[in-house]
Amino acid sequence: MxxxxxxxxxxxxxxxxxxxxxxxxHDIGNYNLTEEKYRTILSAYCDLENMGDILLKTERKNLKIFGFGVKGYTLSLIETAIEITNGQIKAEGIQQIIDLGKEMMSGSIxxxxxxxxxxxxxxxxxxxxxxxxxxxxxxxxxxxxxxxxxxxxxxxxxxxxxxxxxxxxxxxxxxxxxxxxxxxxxxxxxxxxxxxxxxxxxxxxxxxxxxxxxxxxxxxxxxxxxxxxxxxxxxxxxxxxx
Amino acid sequence: MxxxxxxxxxxxxxxxxxxxxxxxxHDIGNYNLTEEKYRTILSAYCDLENMGDILLKTERKNLKIFGFGVKGYTLSLIETAIEITNGQIKAEGIQQIIDLGKEMMSGSIxxxxxxxxxxxxxxxxxxxxxxxxxxxxxxxxxxxxxxxxxxxxxxxxxxxxxxxxxxxxxxxxxxxxxxxxxxxxxxxxxxxxxxxxxxxxxxxxxxxxxxxxxxxxxxxxxxxxxxxxxxxxxxxxxxxxx
Known part of the structure; x- marks a missing residue:
């Protein structure tokens, strides 16, 4: 042998x-682009200085429940938005976040x-x-x-x-x-x-x-x-x- | 032969x-139970007579984007809530809907x-x-x-x-x-x-x-x-x- x-x-x-x-x-670039648009949606409500940390904390927690992927990530974006705006985000903003998730699901490769x-x-x-x-x-x-x-x-x-x-x-x-x-x-x-x-x-x-x-x-x-x-x-x- | x-x-x-x-x-029973709790959340906002039809329409549309499963279903519940309450649902109600999705993901078998x-x-x-x-x-x-x-x-x-x-x-x-x-x-x-x-x-x-x-x-x-x-x-x- x-x-x-x-x-x-x-x-x-x-x-x-x-x-x-x-x-x-390319994939992570889509997440980064989504997060830029997400910041624009949230910027109407509050200061976003700690947004990245709060989102990461929510993602880590939710990963155990939802697993990897855009759908769980979109739910984490919504939860983070509720937390960071202290519950002030309006339904319209939530719909915009869901639409970001849909864009990610069907975007070009x-x-x-x-x-x-x-x-x-x-x-x-x-x-x-x-x-x-x-x-x-x-x-x-x-x-x-x-x-x-x-x-x-x-x-x-x-x-x-x-x-x-x-x-x-x-x-x-x-x-x-x-x-x-x-x-x-x-x-x-x-x-x-x-x-x-x-x-x-x-x-x-x-x-x-x-x-x-x-x-x-x-x-x-x-x-x-x-x-x-x-x-x-x-x-x-x-x-x-x- | x-x-x-x-x-x-x-x-x-x-x-x-x-x-x-x-x-x-058992599985569909969990969806039915979730929808009962969902109705309770939404009942503070509006009449729910057409809720089932609107949810089904949203689910059908989203199935092509999100596929089958609880995470896509939870996003459909949120979209339906926004539509049926005419954008009046508050962040607190949205969080309760996400929590229903989490319950479904981790519930007993x-x-x-x-x-x-x-x-x-x-x-x-x-x-x-x-x-x-x-x-x-x-x-x-x-x-x-x-x-x-x-x-x-x-x-x-x-x-x-x-x-x-x-x-x-x-x-x-x-x-x-x-x-x-x-x-x-x-x-x-x-x-x-x-x-x-x-x-x-x-x-x-x-x-x-x-x-x-x-x-x-x-x-x-x-x-x-x-x-x-x-x-x-x-x-x-x-x-x-x-």
Missing amino acids: PDAPLNIADASFDLIGIDGDDTLW DILDNVIEALELLRPSYKIIVITKGDLFHQEAKFARSGLTHFFDGLEVVSNKDVQTYGALLSRYKIAPENFLMVGNSLPSDILPVLELGAWGVHIPYHTVWEMEHSDKDISDISRAVTLDNLVDVPNLLLGDK | PDAPLNIADASFDLIGIDGDDTLW DILDNVIEALELLRPSYKIIVITKGDLFHQEAKFARSGLTHFFDGLEVVSNKDVQTYGALLSRYKIAPENFLMVGNSLPSDILPVLELGAWGVHIPYHTVWEMEHSDKDISDISRAVTLDNLVDVPNLLLGDK
Whole structure:
């Protein structure tokens, strides 16, 4: 039996999982844009200095009840608006917030640079699926509207990206962890749990990190993980010398 | 090759799918209870004679944007409240509506009569999964809290129960339609699409039907479908003479 490969370029992958939000398409920017419009709605009522902190606190609390996704986020926006305006927000303002949520649910999908080039290079050599966290209905809709479906063998929407979830998914696909590569922008969601399973990870940081996805971990000394700038560097790394 | 079985008791099943809401556990009752409390909140503001129609109209419109589930339903409750009170509802009332949604998300799971007995009888002879529609996070939470997980080989949460969804699921499980039985309370979601695929269906009507799941179809003359009173009649039918 040969030694296990120490280098990602020498590993052999039966399945590549790629994250959706902020790895294939822009996402956090939509939240930031929504929050700008939200501030405009609320600015008629009160000072917004602590708005970000109150919203984050509400989101954290509600995440346990509602899970990830735009619908729970919209409910958190409404609760925060009630709290921060001391109950003075009018029904009209609440409706405007719901309309912001609807805009997010049905907005256009803005694919990141070089994603199509990367997928065109990877597609002939690998089985590839999207593994994305959040709201089933919304993630399916985004995937369908992305124009990327023909590059993938499937879409897996999960409610949480933890070791158990990845483990169950790999055993359903009958893939050994050492033959699985996960690519994504979030260390705690896309990289750390798959490394714990014995799989490989490519971290492609997005220029903004969601507060809820911050991590102090450093993967620079882990041999089964690598940090790259752009999705197109994945085929360059894996297929570079083939 | 033997003739295809004409009778469900003679068919051989490699997989049984069972619906969750109102098949394994009570669900629509929670919506009805929520709507009673909702009426109490709104009754301070206006006449509620047309409330049901306006809510249903809002739900239908929002279903295309938000999909099925409690979070979208809660947003529809808020929109309906704004409309029906002509914008007079106060922030306090909106917060009470959000709290109703939170109650629904985290409420206890009320298992239907004879479900456990039925699953105990079926479990030794069949591979069984729950196939349920709606919000991924909420359905996973309900399944986990139901105390029924050990009876099942898995949970599949789907955004829509149509022919395409069931077809994709069966091919992922490598099950031929003629060896698949779906059990559920909804004709349009649980029975009609699987019959169209060539699979078998057991319809177990719940005493209340959600407006969105009404169907005028009659399955009494379809040989691959049968209507039973209770889930425990399924093992009685399948295992009765074995």
